[in-house]
Amino acid sequence: MEFRSAERSDVPAILRLLADDDISRARGFGVVPEEVDAATWAAFEAIDADPNNELLVGDEGGEVIATCQLTFTPGLSRGGGWRMTIEAVRVRADRRSGGIGKQLMAYAIDRARERGCRVVQLTTDKRRVDAHRFYASLGFAASHEGMKLTL
Amino acid sequence: MEFRSAERSDVPAILRLLADDDISRARGFGVVPEEVDAATWAAFEAIDADPNNELLVGDEGGEVIATCQLTFTPGLSRGGGWRMTIEAVRVRADRRSGGIGKQLMAYAIDRARERGCRVVQLTTDKRRVDAHRFYASLGFAASHEGMKLTL
Numbered sequence A, B: 001m002e003f004r005s006a007e008r009s010d011v012p013a014i015l016r017l018l019a020d021d022d023i024s025r026a027r028g029f030g031v032v033p034e035e036v037d038a039a040t041w042a043a044f045e046a047i048d049a050d051p052n053n054e055l056l057v058g059d060e061g062g063e064v065i066a067t068c069q070l071t072f073t074p075g076l077s078r079g080g081g082w083r084m085t086i087e088a089v090r091v092r093a094d095r096r097s098g099g100i101g102k103q104l105m106a107y108a109i110d111r112a113r114e115r116g117c118r119v120v121q122l123t124t125d126k127r128r129v130d131a132h133r134f135y136a137s138l139g140f141a142a143s144h145e146g147m148k149l150t151l
Helices: A008-019 A022-026 A038-049 A100-114 A129-137 B008-019 B022-026 B038-049 B100-114 B129-137
Strands: A002-005 A053-060 A063-073 A082-091 A117-125 A141-150 B002-005 B053-060 B063-073 B082-091 B117-125 B141-150
Touching: A002 A100, A008 A038, A008 A053, A008 A063, A008 A082, A038 A053, A053 A100, A063 A100, A063 B063, A082 A100, A100 A117, A100 A129, A117 A129, A117 A141, A117 B117, A129 A141, A129 B141, A141 B129, B002 B100, B008 B038, B008 B053, B008 B063, B008 B082, B038 B053, B053 B100, B063 B100, B082 B100, B100 B117, B100 B129, B117 B129, B117 B141, B129 B141
Parallel strands: A082 A117, B082 B117
Antiparallel strands: A002 A053, A053 A063, A063 A082, A117 B141, A141 B117, A141 B141, B002 B053, B053 B063, B063 B082
16 A cells, blocks of 8 residues: 555546545535546645645555545644644545554654644544544544534 | 734734633643744744635734634535635633624635635634534534544
C-alpha cells in the first residue's frame, strides 16, 4: 500500500469511494455521474494548488482503495500552533476492517507532525459509532460537539 | 460595530480575547505574555497571506471586542462544494449576552455565502453548553462528534 497525493486521474476513483457510504447516499451523493463535472474538477484544482490542502489516496498496485483530505490551518491559539483537519475519510467497502484505515490515519498523523501541527481534528457523524471507536483507539478524544449548518 | 479583517496591530487584543476563557485557561493559555512571540506573529502572517483564511474582528470605536477565524476549504464531496470552518470565536467577557456573538456569526455566515460555501461547520467543547444552545439557535445541527488528538 502506497500513500500519496492524489493526481487528476485518481478523481473518478475517489468520487466512487466518497459515494459508497450510507450517510453520503442519504445526502443524495450515492450516484456517481459518468463524467466528473466542472465544479468537482475545479475543487480538485483548488486542492491541488493549495499548499495547505492535501488530498491523499491509498494506492495498491494502481488501484485507489482509500482516501482522505488534510487541511493545515494556522491560528493564534496554542502559541501560534497549526492544526490539521481530516475530512472525507473512506476505505473501499470490500477492504474495510483490514487495517487500511489505521495505516491511512498513521500516515496522516505523520504528515501533521512533519508540518509541526499541535492538534489533529476531525468530525464524524454521530451515527458512525464504529468510526468513533476507531478514532478513540488512535487516541482521539470526543471532546467537542461537531455542528454543521447547510447553506 | 464594524466587522473587518484583523490587522497586525489587532493581534495583542485578539490574544487577550482568546485567553479570557475558562477552557483556554485550563489548557494553560490564560496568561498573555507582554510581547507577542515569534510563532504567534508567524501564524498571523500565515493567516494574512492565505486567501483561504480570514481572521475577523468586531471593532467598536477602535476597540476589538470580538473575534473569530474563518477557513475556506475546497472538497470533492457535495458536488465540489466548498465548506467554511469557524474557529476561535470569542466576545469580550464584559460584552457577552448582548447580541454581539450573533452579529459576528451573521457576518461570518454571509462570508460563507459570498464564497459559495455549501456548509458552515465548527466544533465547540462539550462543556460549553451555552454555546451549543447559541449555535443551535442560528440553525446549526449538532450532528457530529468533534474529535481531537493533541500531538
